[in-house]
Amino acid sequence: MDREMAIEVRDLVKRFGSFTANDRLTFDVYKGEIFGFLGANGAGKTTAMRILCGLSRPTSGRVTVAGIDSGNPEAIKRRIGYMSQRFSLYEDLTVNENLELYGGIYGMTMKEIRQRREELLQRLSFTGYCETLIQALPLGLRQKLAFAVAVFHEPEIVFLDEPTSGVDPVTRRQFWEMIYETASRGMTVFVTTHYMDEAEYCDRITIMSEGRIVALDSPSALREQHGTASVEELFVKIARPKNTNS
Amino acid sequence: MAAVEALNITHRYGRVTALDDISFNVNEGELFGFIGPDGAGKTTLFRIAATLIIPAGGRMTLFGLNTVSRYRELRNHIGYMPGRFSLYQDLTVEENLNFYATIFGTTIKENYHLIELIYKQIEPFRKRQAGRLSGGMKQKLALSCALIHKPGILILDEPTTGVDAVSRTEFWEMLANLKSEGITIIVSTPYMDEALRCDRIALIQKGKLLAIDTPFNIRSSYARKLYAVSHPDRYRLLIALRSLPQVITSEPFGDSVHVVLRDDVLPPEVKKALEETGLHGVSIAGTMPGIEDVFLELMQKEQ
Known part of the structure; x- marks a missing residue:
């Protein structure tokens, strides 16, 4: 089966001095899939994600994101969306102003911004908050808005770095429904998380350990291959680094 | 002390x-x-x-x-x-x-x-x-x-x-x-x-x-009977469950959706209703509530 690729990574190596953070990573992410990127702290996830987002160059290997080679990071940045684990909106701007700012940065016209903003705020049932300052929004709403901002310019791929860290269980589920909905419209979602139940929500997951990929498949296939009842059990079984320097 | x-x-x-x-x-x-x-x-x-x-x-x-x-x-x-x-x-x-x-x-x-x-x-x-x-x-x-x-x-x-x-x-x-x-x-x-x-x-x-x-x-302390419902297409399953009058709550939990049914409803009826929406091969089984199920229940009560 030939599926359209959103991300292609071949033999990606990234070294910092004598330390190899990414050791010959090879994987594909299909268009429209929810791809979970897991690993222990220090396994090399952040390094790889920074390369995929065009923020850092690989030492060697080939990386293509949204059809663009990693040698052209500025073009990559225009085609992706990014949301970090820490909240990244301007607290002293309103909801509308934040959307205008990010839309403007990504080169959208004011007309486009207004039109999409309308649409977006309705879909999120956010219309009552247009003129509200971010700092006055409850935590759960902020997190959802941060996601909405990351996909506002309709990128081909959105990168979510621990988007639900510390969020209450109701908001966490609403957040994942937004992810499902976004993926069902054809956008590719690349997500990291420490919640192992969220790993089960992904179409496919990869687990990194000590700079390498040690597992890559759908959660159900991986559970079956390793004879574990859950991804959590699997993770504890295979993601533990061999030395204890972690 | x-x-x-x-x-x-x-x-x-x-x-x-x-x-x-x-x-x-x-x-x-x-x-x-x-x-x-x-x-x-x-x-x-x-x-x-x-x-x-x-x-x-x-x-x-x-x-x-x-x-x-x-x-x-x-x-x-x-x-x-x-x-x-x-x-x-x-x-x-x-x-x-x-x-x-x-x-x-x-x-x-x-x-x-x-x-x-x-x-x-x-x-x-x-x-x-x-x-x-x-x-x-x-x-x-x-x-x-x-x-x-x-x-x-x-x-x-x-x-x-x-x-x-x-x-x-x-x-x-x-x-x-x-x-x-x-x-x-x-x-x-x-x-x-x-x-x-x-x-x-x-x-x-x-x-x-x-x-x-x-x-x-x-x-x-979780008062109601809880079921785990699963299907490979989880998002479609969730949307379908939300549309059924037999279902009171449905929340994603790992690889399944945790569902509370109305008192008079049994799983086969839900399975049939899901088939009518075009979802085949759904599995439904009783499950033990986790802490998070209870937390969600108590949060909803507070609101």
């Missing part, structure tokens, strides 16, 4: 009520968990327990000593690990530990047995500056420093937040060891699955306690 007694604790920041009339007891030698999301009030509560802030209302005692009037004495019995790493970044591992031992009038040697299992793992890096340690190593050093004066109680504010599942498992194993030494531990976490490792837990949300009990009793 209870290790912790909290009575009607209230605290405000301006117009925001961070803690709203909170009462609980922790027994000596107990591993007691506060489970709740960011903004629930966990950190404020722990700072009051650690004698760092004075509550606006109510009172708290640790080992019979009031946290406000007897704070000086009490501090000798408390080991506190704040949520943010707050050791001296430009001191080495060893220097930090020595510093904490010295200000409490003890030595590393005197209480080494308490920290041995934990400290041994970072001892090879004892000459490294604390700021240059990895997350997992910082966590181990912070715990060692909180323990070095042999406190009667450990107050650990979200020690596992942002930590991967492997290191989290190891950390809870360390806590189980310390508990067996007779140390009382109160610990907070946003990860609901970690609740199962505590003797008793309090579920906390928006400054209020939703429940206090053993993890088993809390899971058993």
Whole structure:
């Protein structure tokens, strides 16, 4: 089966001095899939994600994101969306102003911004908050808005770095429904998380350990291959680094 | 004597009520968990327990000593690990530990047995500056420093937040060891699955306690019959379940959706209704509620 690729990574190596953070990573992410990127702290996830987002160059290997080679990071940045684990909106701007700012940065016209903003705020049932300052929004709403901002310019791929860290269980589920909905419209979602139940929500997951990929498949296939009842059990079984320097 | 007694604790920041009339007891030698999301009030509560802030209302005692009037004495019995790493970044591992031992009038040697299992793992890096340690190593050093004066109680504010599942498992194993030494531990976490490792837990949300009990009793308190429904296309399944009149609640849980059905409805009827929407091969089975199911139920009741 030939599926359209959103991300292609071949033999990606990234070294910092004598330390190899990414050791010959090879994987594909299909268009429209929810791809979970897991690993222990220090396994090399952040390094790889920074390369995929065009923020850092690989030492060697080939990386293509949204059809663009990693040698052209500025073009990559225009085609992706990014949301970090820490909240990244301007607290002293309103909801509308934040959307205008990010839309403007990504080169959208004011007309486009207004039109999409309308649409977006309705879909999120956010219309009552247009003129509200971010700092006055409850935590759960902020997190959802941060996601909405990351996909506002309709990128081909959105990168979510621990988007639900510390969020209450109701908001966490609403957040994942937004992810499902976004993926069902054809956008590719690349997500990291420490919640192992969220790993089960992904179409496919990869687990990194000590700079390498040690597992890559759908959660159900991986559970079956390793004879574990859950991804959590699997993770504890295979993601533990061999030395204890972690 | 209870290790912790909290009575009607209230605290405000301006117009925001961070803690709203909170009462609980922790027994000596107990591993007691506060489970709740960011903004629930966990950190404020722990700072009051650690004698760092004075509550606006109510009172708290640790080992019979009031946290406000007897704070000086009490501090000798408390080991506190704040949520943010707050050791001296430009001191080495060893220097930090020595510093904490010295200000409490003890030595590393005197209480080494308490920290041995934990400290041994970072001892090879004892000459490294604390700021240059990895997350997992910082966590181990912070715990060692909180323990070095042999406190009667450990107050650990979200020690596992942002930590991967492997290191989290190891950390809870360390806590189980310390508990067996007779140390009382109160610990907070946003990860609901970690609740199962505590003797008793309090579920906390928006400054209020939703429940206090053993993890088993809390899971058993779930009043309704719960089903796990699964299908490869989870999003379609969820949308379909939400549209069915037979379904009261449906929440995604890992690889399935947890569903509560109306009293008069049995699984085959739901399966048939789902088939009518075009979803075939759905499986439905009864399942045991987890802490998170209960938390969701209690949150919805509050709203």
